[in-house]
Amino acid sequence: MIILLMAVVSPTVSAHRVIVDYGIKSIYIEAYYGGGEPLRDGDVKIYIPDGRLYVEGKTDDEGKFSFDPGFEKEFDVVVESTGHRGEVTINMTAAAGGRSDKGGEMPLYLRVFAGFGYLLGILGLSLWYKSFKKARE
Incomplete structure (x- = not known):
């Protein structure tokens, strides 16, 4: 009797129901x-x-x-x-x-990376020049 009463009174539940709202x-x-x-x-x-x-x-x-x-x-x-x-x-x-x-205009993070790239390029050129000068001696 209790099981029958619960089946009748309980709300319908569906595991396959999907609600999409936008x-x-x-x-x-x-x-x-x-x-x-x-x-x-x-x-x-x-x-x-x-x-x-x-x-x-x-x-x-x-x-x-x-x-x-x-x-x-x-x-x-x-x-x-x-x-x-x-x-x-x-x-x-x-x-x-x-x-x-x-x-x-480039985003800020790209400008920062570009700045580091320029600095590394200048450092590379200066080290190359220094080694070139040392090799000539």
Whole structure:
């Protein structure tokens, strides 16, 4: 009797049930200077690929700005503040996050490695010159 009562009262459980939930409410942009300081009150302009202005606004105190993507799949983002300018293309259909910088500036970690490479190159040239000079004597 107890087993029958538990079977009737207990909720249905399915180990094969899968719930998938998602939502795309907005795209957020984070703008910051090369040293990591957020770009406050920067002018943000979002363009769609045909060149029309889609959204414009300002970044907040943390350098962030968000907008509703609607049905568009690609955006050109321009952020400007006191002579500084950054551009990025957001492609929502691209595989690796859809991010492609137009600024052409290397990330900080690559610049650090490049600097070490230059220093090692100079060290190598100076050691070669020193050994060449010693061999001539």
